[in-house]
Amino acid sequence: MASEHDERFMEKIAAVELAELEPAPPYLKARVYSALLVQQTETGHLESLTRCHSRGHELCVFEQLVRISPIGETAKSLNICRVCHARVLAEHMDQPPIFWPGCPYVEFKKS
C-alpha cells in the first residue's frame, strides 16, 4: 500500500522534466570537435582544404594560406588545427580571445 502510494508520488514528481535545456559550454564543444578530428585522422587524412573550400565552407585565415600554398593535397589534408593556438585557447576558455572568421573554435563560443 505504502509502495503504491510512493509509486504514484514518484510518477507525479517525474511529470516535470528534470532540467531545462542547459547549453553545452563552448570549451566542451571545442574539446569534442578536437577529439573528433584526432579520431578521424587515425584512419587517414581529413578531407583536403581544397575540397572543403569547393564545398562552400568558409576557411579561416590559416586554412586559406595552406589552401593557396603550392603544396600537395596531402599536406592540405592535415589537421592543422592541432597546432593552432585558437584550439588551445578555446579548449580552456569559454570566451577565448579569438575572433577571425571561418574558425570553428570562434563559432563555438557564439553558439
Next chain:
Amino acid sequence: MHSLGQRVPDEDQKIGSLAIEDSQLAAAVLAKDRKATAEFVARYADSVYGYIHARLAPRYDQVDDLVQEVFLSAWENLGRYRGAGPLEAWVMGIARHKIEDYYRARLRAPESIDDPDQIPVAPVTTSDIHDFLEQSERRKKTWEVLAQVSDQYRFALIWRYWDKASAREMAQKTGKTEKAIERLLARAREEFRGRWNHGQ
C-alpha cells in the same frame, strides 16, 4: 542564419545550402569534412549535454567525458545511420545508451549502507504537490532531494521514472533480478518521499 563554417551564400545559392540535410551532414562527416564535423558538434552538443547534465546531476564531474564519448561513438557508428529518422534522434539514442551504461555500472556496485539516523522517517502526507508548487520550484526541489539520496537510489529513480525504463529492463541491463530492482526502487522511493516531505 547560415550553417557554422559555411560561407554566407548569394541569394541564388541559398536554396539547398542554408540547411544541410541530416543525411548530407552525416555523409560529409564520414568523408572527414572538418567543417561538417564542426557543424555536427555545433548542432547536437547542446541537446546531448543538456540530457547528460540532467541525468548525472549533481555528479557533474563525468558530464564532459560522457558527452565526448557520445560524439566519438557517433563518429564510429555514423556509417550505420541510414537517414530513416532525424540525425539528432539517432545521436540522442547513443546518449541514452551511454547513460544506461553509466547507470548499469553504478547500480551493479554493492549498495552503500546509509546511516539510518540521517534518513528522515517518511511522514505520510497526502498533500497534492501540484497545488502549491510551480513547475520550476518543483524541478528545483526535485533536484535538491535527488542530490540528498545515494547515487544508486538517484540513478535508479531517474532511470525508472524519467527515462521510463521498466524494472524488468533495468534488471536485464544490470544483471540483477527483477525483484532486486523492485526492492531497490521501493527503498529509493521511500527515501525520496521521506526527504521530500521532510523538507516541506
